[in-house]
Amino acid sequence: MGFGVYIHWPFCLSKCPYCDFYKEVKKNVPQEEIVAEYKRELDFYYQYTSENIVSSIFFGGGTPSLMKPENVAALIDYVAGKWKTAPEIEISLEANPNSDYPEMFADLRRAGINRLSLGVQALNDADLRFLGRTHNLKQAYQAIDGVLQNFDNHSLDLIYARPQQKLSDWEKELAQAASFGMKHLSLYQLTIEEGTVFARKGIKAMDEDAAGEMYLFTEDYLADKGIYKYEVSNYSRPGYASRHNLLYWTGQDYIGVGISAHGRFCFSGFKGNLEQKQRDQKISPIYYASTYNCQLEELSQAERAEELLLMGLRLTDGIDKRLFAENCGLDFDGFIDRERLKYLCEAGLLVDTPQNIRATREGFLVLNGIIEQLCP
Template identity: 45%
Template sequence: MLNASPLLLPDTGEPGFGVYIHWPFCAAKCPYCDFNSHVRHHQVDQERFATAFLREMGRMRQLSGPRTVTSVFVGGGTPSLMQPETIGAILEGIAACWHVPDGIEITMEANPSSVEATRFHGYRAAGVNRVSLGVQALNDKDLKFLGRLHDVADALKAIRLARDIFPRMSFDLIYARPGQTIDAWDRELREAISYAVDHLSLYQLTIEEGTPFYGLHKAGKLPMLDEEQAAQLYEATQAITASEGLPAYEVSNHARPGAESRHNLTYWRYGDYAGIGPGAHGRLTRGRDKLATATERHPERWLEAVETHGHGMVTEDLLGYEEQADELLLMGLRLREGVDLARWQQLSGRDPDPAREQVLLDHGFIERLGNSRLRCTPAGMLILDAVVADLAC
């Protein structure tokens, strides 16, 4: 059992080394979701899967070498379908492979429909000190539209339990839903903030290929808000959260100072992370190169591969300096703190193109923070992909 101290180590600002565990199973597939999640109408052999996680973990330890873990994130899927004993075995395995200091952030995703007080207490005892709840909406009509198995009463119960049991808690909401107005979103968002939260993840609804929503939208049966309406909702989101003391520290993530997700900061600061489980991705530094890993997405095929070969990896690609520089830019410009220019210059071997940078500066899409960092302005965040593409050229 890992140390369950509520005291969290301070954020050093360094990229860090995270461990991501992917639990691929859900009770139902949401119509908007394109994540690697799978529904099984039979009982999943959790002990067998836990053993496989530990085997693949050993392979990742060989690739990473000795490291100090700065965060753990158990995502999915629906990790709260796991028994606490399964979580406990996985966390113990991480501690056996790498150095895990007391006080690091250990997050687990949970759905309100699968929340039980006894299970939450079990996760806490196993070492989880932060939970991220997939609430998605605070009205029953939209929860039904989004295919969620819980209602608002379930969501509020889960929020109360999480607040009572875990030192830190976050929950997700999806906005820019069909027909949603700024006034309605204002009321819903302020209600969400009122539940004593210190972190919110707020995502615009997008139509992803291969999802049921994609088919409905393509057939003209799911009208979405236009770009201008979505942009207005985004701008309202930034204003409301800032006024309530939860400013955006990343495009879709808002927190009171000190409550930012340490694990997600590792991604956005372009740190290293070991990705373990079906469909998990990782980035592991090898000298000046970075190894990009990806595993088999299908849970049972991944399980068979691990039991046969010791891992389920299907990709182990070495990224060169230019590829790393592009990824650093893509991830870092999502953050309010921006990109470390010296690190980008070291990887890319060049300065940002002066003419391209000046155009973006003149239009108010980016700004310099002294000579050391570059970041997007609020206006630039609205066209983030275009800004990244311009700077990466």
């Protein structure tokens, strides 16, 4: 079992018109105060997870590349000073091409980051402007060079299925993206989220059929280049799937600090000042969902099972039924609505075997609908 630590840095230089992630645009961020706050949150979660071995740390945002590298290093050191860490620990950070200075990537590498995820979003100037990005293509190329020079493990984010985007336009960008030599690509179809500038302007998402065609094209095109889809929007060269994100999709434990972070973990061992009641409860495993400011909520077996289903079907390999039962204490075939499952298999959207259940290529096009139908 892996165990991950997510650190959320909510600050950005500007707000992108499509983005509904929690973020703040602030000039003078009191970084040291925030880092001290994060350490207090880490102390809290340590009480519940002290026996775990950290297999990944992920700095996500917002724009964590706006953090001073010494603060990134301080948080990595703090985690490594409390928990045991796995020898092959993956330590990722999301960077924007607009937050760089000449030595930024080298400094982040020295701070302990060993996987860099770069949010490029488009590979032509007109679409970068449309997406409200504050970097241009030249800066994107410079940042890609910087990442490749300083890291062995890297990822690139692009948003596609933009309104008016033609399949042939996307093919050109995809060809470039595949040619950089990045180990991993996160490719998201543009969604128009309520409350964003795009929604207010009435911008419409691409129609489903055209977007579906792009989706299947993307999968085939990249597979041909040795880059394989392993999750709805994530593709990697063999052995380079994001270990941290796999924790979410396979129902393993993680904690999260920062304003819009959350966690899911099982009480692994007691090393703090918890109340007797909580110590007693340790006899049977307690599964917690955590949110900002150390708020904990116990999850029932059914809630846990639903989450495992929701997350697991996102993976190309689908859900391992044995792990499902280990993770929530419920038998998969007993939990699922068998009639609906049969119908979805007959419709060619799911494959169900005694060992696992997974979406087919066509199933991925309507995954949200499948999940809605399956949850009892």
